[in-house]
Amino acid sequence: MPSTPGTGGGRRVGRPRATQRPDTGLSARDELLAAAAELFTTRGYAATTTRAVAERAGMRQATMYHYVAGKEDLLAALLESTVTPSLALAGELLADGGRPAEDRLRELCRADVALLCGGPYNLGALYVLPEVRAERFADFHRVRAELRSAYGQLLVATDAGAALAKDEAELRADLVFGLIEGVILVHLAGGERAVGAFAQATADAALRIVGVTV
Amino acid sequence: MPSTPGTGGGRRVGRPRATQRPDTGLSARDELLAAAAELFTTRGYAATTTRAVAERAGMRQATMYHYVAGKEDLLAALLESTVTPSLALAGELLADGGRPAEDRLRELCRADVALLCGGPYNLGALYVLPEVRAERFADFHRVRAELRSAYGQLLVATDAGAALAKDEAELRADLVFGLIEGVILVHLAGGERAVGAFAQATADAALRIVGVTV
DNA sequence: ATTATCTATAGATCTATAGATAATGC
DNA sequence: ATTATCTATAGATCTATAGATAATGC
Numbered sequence: 439m440p441s442t443p444g445t446g447g448g449r450r451v452g453r454p455r456a457t458q459r460p461d462t463g464l465s466a467r468d469e470l471l472a473a474a475a476e477l478f479t480t481r482g483y484a485a486t487t488t489r490a491v492a493e494r495a496g497m498r499q500a501t502m503y504h505y506v507a508g509k510e511d512l513l514a515a516l517l518e519s520t521v522t523p524s525l526a527l528a529g530e531l532l533a534d535g536g537r538p539a540e541d542r543l544r545e546l547c548r549a550d551v552a553l554l555c556g557g558p559y560n561l562g563a564l565y566v567l568p569e570v571r572a573e574r575f576a577d578f579h580r581v582r583a584e585l586r587s588a589y590g591q592l593l594v595a596t597d598a599g600a601a602l603a604k605d606e607a608e609l610r611a612d613l614v615f616g617l618i619e620g621v622i623l624v625h626l627a628g629g630e631r632a633v634g635a636f637a638q639a640t641a642d643a644a645l646r647i648v649g650v651t652v
Numbered sequence: 653m654p655s656t657p658g659t660g661g662g663r664r665v666g667r668p669r670a671t672q673r674p675d676t677g678l679s680a681r682d683e684l685l686a687a688a689a690e691l692f693t694t695r696g697y698a699a700t701t702t703r704a705v706a707e708r709a710g711m712r713q714a715t716m717y718h719y720v721a722g723k724e725d726l727l728a729a730l731l732e733s734t735v736t737p738s739l740a741l742a743g744e745l746l747a748d749g750g751r752p753a754e755d756r757l758r759e760l761c762r763a764d765v766a767l768l769c770g771g772p773y774n775l776g777a778l779y780v781l782p783e784v785r786a787e788r789f790a791d792f793h794r795v796r797a798e799l800r801s802a803y804g805q806l807l808v809a810t811d812a813g814a815a816l817a818k819d820e821a822e823l824r825a826d827l828v829f830g831l832i833e834g835v836i837l838v839h840l841a842g843g844e845r846a847v848g849a850f851a852q853a854t855a856d857a858a859l860r861i862v863g864v865t866v
Numbered sequence: 867a868t869t870a871t872c873t874a875t876a877g878a879t880c881t882a883t884a885g886a887t888a889a890t891g892c
Numbered sequence: 893a894t895t896a897t898c899t900a901t902a903g904a905t906c907t908a909t910a911g912a913t914a915a916t917g918c
Contacts, residue, residue, distance in 0.1 A: 453913060455870085482697070484696050485698040488906075489906075500871085500873080610857075617827070620831055664889075665894075669896085669898085701881085
C-alpha cells in the first residue's frame with residue numbers, strides 16, 4: 439500500500455525539510471491552505487507574502503510552488519471551500535418538500551452561520567476582498583450566486599414570503615443574505631459567544647426579516 | 653484675502669504640476685483621499701501603491717508626502733470620515749427624549765445605511781480590512797464602539813427592547829449591527845437599487861429583529 | 867529513477883528621502 | 893523667501909524560476 443501523503447508517520451520520499459514538519463497530519467497542500475487561511479484573514483491577502491505562507495506551513499518559500507500555482511490559487515481554493523458545504527445543504531433542503539419551508543430556511547441560515555463562525559479563522563472576511571472581484575474568481579461567484587438563489591427560493595416558499603410582491607421578496611432575500619454575511623464579521627469582533635446559540639439567533643432574526651413570527 | 657487652497661481658480665504658488673491638475677475644486681489632500689477611497693475599495697489596500705494614489709490625484713508619487721505621512725494616514729482618515737457623521741446623529745437621537753425610541757432607532761439605521769451606500773465608493777468594505785485591526789487605528793475602533801453602544805441604548809429604549817433580558821438585548825444589538833454592516837456589502841454587489849428605499853427597508857428589517865412589529 | 871525539497875538569484879517592484887527647480891510673494 | 897512640485901535613487905522588499913541535493917523505490 440502506498441503511504442498516504444499526509445499521514446505523517448511513514449518514511450518520506452524526497453529531500454528532508456530544513457525545518458521540522460508540523461505534525462498536523464495534513465497533506466502539504468492542506469497545510470499551505472491552513473496557513474494561508476490564517477494569514478489572509480489576520481494580515482490581509484495582499485499583505486501576506488508567499489514566504490510567510492510557506493514558512494508557516496513548515497517549508498521554504500520556493501517549495502510552495504511544488505503544490506500550488508501561487509497565491510491566487512490558495513485564495514480560490516479557500517473561497518470555494520467556504521460556500522460548497524452550504525450549497526450542498528441548500529440543494530438537499532430545496533429538494534425536501536416534506537418539511538415546511540420555514541424550517542428549511544431556518545436550518546440553512548443556522549448551518550451557514552455555524553459553518554463560517556465555527557471555523558478557526560474568519561474565512562467570511564475573504565468574500566469582501568476587492569481582489570476577489572477579478573475574473574479569476576468567476577467560479578466562486580457562480581457558486582455563491584447559486585447559494586443566494588437558494589435563499590430566495592426557500593424564502594418565497596414560506597407562507598409569509600409567498601404573500602410578498604416579487605420585488606419585495608427579492609429585497610428581503612438580499613437583506614437576509616446581508617444579515618448572514620454581516621453577522622459573520624460581527625461575531626468575530628464580538629469574540630466569545632457560543633457559536634450554536636448565535637447561529638440559531640441569527641436564523642430567527644432572518645425569519646423575522648422575512649415576516650415570519652418567531 | 654489669501655487664495656483658499658483648492659478653489660482651483662487663482663494663481664498658485666510653487667512649481668507647476670507635470671500633469672494637468674484635476675478640476676474637482678478639492679484641496680490636494682482631499683483629492684488624495686478621494687483617489688485612495690476609490691483605489692482601496694476597488695483594488696484593495698495593500699495592493700494599492702502610493703504611486704497609484706498620487707497619480708490618480710494628478711501628482712507625482714513623491715509629492716504625496718507633502719500632504720500625508722503615508723498610506724496608513726489615508727486609510728485612517730477615510731475610516732473616521734465614515735463613522736463620524738453617524739455618531740454625531742446618534743448623539744442627537746439619544747438626547748432627543750421627545751420622540752419614541754422606535755422612530756429614533758429607525759432613523760439611525762436608515763441614515764447609517766444611506767450614508768455608506770450612497771457614497772461613490774463602498775467605504776464600508778474598509779472596516780473589515782485585516783490591516784485595520786492594528787493599534788494604529790485604535791481611534792477608529794473607539795469611535796465605532798461608541799456607535800455600536802448608541803444602537804444598544806436605543807434598542808433597550810424601545811418597548812420591545814425593554815422587554816428583553818439583558819443578554820438577549822445585547823445579542824440583538826449585535827444582530828442589528830451585523831445587518832447594517834452586511835447590507836452595505838450586499839448592496840454594492842446587488843448594484844442598482846434606489847439607496848433611499850433600500851436604507852428604509854433595512855431600517856424596517858432592523859426593527860423586526862428587535863421585535864417591533866412593522 | 868523519481869521525488870520533495872533545498873539554495874541562490876534575476877527581475878520587478880515599492881516606499882521614502884535627498885536635492886533640484888519653477889512658480890508666487892514681498 | 894517661501895512654497896509646491898519635480899526628478900532621481902538607495903534600500904528593501906517580493907515572486908517565480910533555475911539548478912543542486914538528499915531521501916526512497918526498484
